[in-house]
């Protein structure tokens with residue numbers, strides 16, 4: 001009995017000591033937050049919702065109600081100017097729309113991607129995800145080595161050779177749309193476009209035939225889950241510990257495993273083919289294997305590294321393009337006069353031809369303008385962020401350098417693309433802004449980011465988009481089913497919320 005009481009006493013004491021310790025730790029943390037406020041509060045910004053969580057409450061309210069956080073950033077940019085600050089815990093984010101600073105920072109290799117966002121994308125609920133692949137690599141040498149090896153798979157010479165695949169896969173969409181036209185059923189264009197871009201990247205990058213418009217496959221669902229998981233994981237630090245989310249987190253982990261095991265199989269098969277001296281395409285997969293190849297003996301880390309890039313290309317190379325195409329169809333559906341004009345160009349350049357050639361793409365000037373204007377109002381991958389170690393002055397505002405991952409600078413193409421200051425009457429869809437003779441936007445339009453870390457797949461994506469749009473315009477009339485929303489769904493990437501539901505008719 002005495003022993004029991006003694007233990008109880010000790011327990012209570014331990015609890016007391018622990019409480020005091022936690023309390024002191026909490027106080028110290030609050031002091032640290034206070035320090036960060038004092039260091040950065042001279043930068044203008046909206047009032048904080050709370051001392052500890054800063055502006056997080058506002059942002060999570062928007063996300064929970066299905067809103068678009070970039071609208072808030074736009075509003076704040078208009079109110080607080082070309083450099084403004086937001087806080088969350090001890091972290092400080094400085095949002096920059098100043099073109100000179102955008103140029104200076106994004107064009108230089110001196111400012112690495114920030115640790116907070118990109119380290120977070122390394123994994124997904126405890127699974128390795130983007131790892132140290134091309135998008136997430138922060139270390140300059142590690143990134144540069146990969147990028148140099150990947151470049152040949154994106155050279156214009158190589159891309160030219162992909163026209164056959166672009167045509168063939170887009171043709172499958174036309175077959176499907178023929179069915180919709182014949183049956184007179186409504187088509188969810190975003191879904192169909194997602195099938196095409198996934199078909200294309202799987203074939204072009206990895207030599208996989210998915211044929212999603214005919215066959216079912218677990219990949220679209222897996223990608224969808226991973227993208228959704230990424231948003232929660234990156235924006236809400238406590239998401240995975242909430243029991244309510246257990247089921248979802250498990251599904252995301254399984255989706256992640258599916259992508260990585262598929263990657264491992266595809267890579268193994270290709271490595272065997274290479275070792276047997278077979279003639280393999282010089283595609284993205286071959287280059288991925290080269291980025292890791294340390295002779296015959298690959299370490300576990302090398303294998304993981306290759307899978308990082310498998311996942312990176314599978315995800316990066318697909319959804320953003322499908323969403324751009326979806327927004328493009330939506331915009332054309334709402335602007336009959338622009339639709340008419342771009343269709344006339346397609347008729348003049350392509351006529352009745354079935355296959356579109358690389359040279360044709362260069363002649364589809366107005367279609368290019370339409371696609372660029374689409375990404376101005378609807379940048380499907382809206383931003384990027386950087387870290388600065390040394391102090392800087394941006395637009396007259398002194399920005400103290402950050403202690404590695406506490407401070408990040410963000411650049412948001414959604415915001416700059418919709419500012420009156422940069423684009424007159426910004427909400428008007430007007431492809432003539434990108435007329436070849438019009439002045440080029442000065443560091444306020446960057447849907448593919450800018451500088452050394454800009455999108456490697458930009459030309460790839462725009463060739464693919466043009467082939468799909470040109471065929472669609474050549475063959476079909478499409479009208480938006482009335483009553484659907486034109487809202488944007490912000491799921492990290494941006495997509496048309498409605499799915500872009502269309503009636504499809506054959507053109508006479």
Ligand code: HEM
Nearest residue numbers: 135316317320321324381384447448449453455456457461
């Ligand atoms: C409309 C379609 C696309 C858009 C809007 C887009 C946009 C972007 C943006 C904004 C970045 C910078 C990301 C960041 O700073 O974190 C990026 C990077 C990247 N994108 Fe794309 N992308 C598209 C299509 C593609 C395609 C089709 C591929 C591959 C086939 C691709 C591969 C990549 C890669 C590898 C990077 C990382 C580049 C590096 O850091 O070296 N993208 N993309």
Ligand SMILES: *[C@@H]1O[C@H](CO)[C@@H](O)[C@H](O)[C@H]1NC(C)=O
Nearest residue numbers: 176177179180181182183185
């Ligand atoms: C069109 O109708 C046919 C015959 O009823 C059906 O097999 C096919 O799945 C339908 N296709 C679409 C896209 O609705």
Ligand SMILES: *[C@@H]1O[C@H](CO)[C@@H](O)[C@H](O)[C@H]1NC(C)=O
Nearest residue numbers: 293294295296297298299300
């Ligand atoms: C590969 O690894 C095995 C065992 O780990 C070793 O015996 C062999 O010498 C290595 N080969 C090369 C080329 O490094």
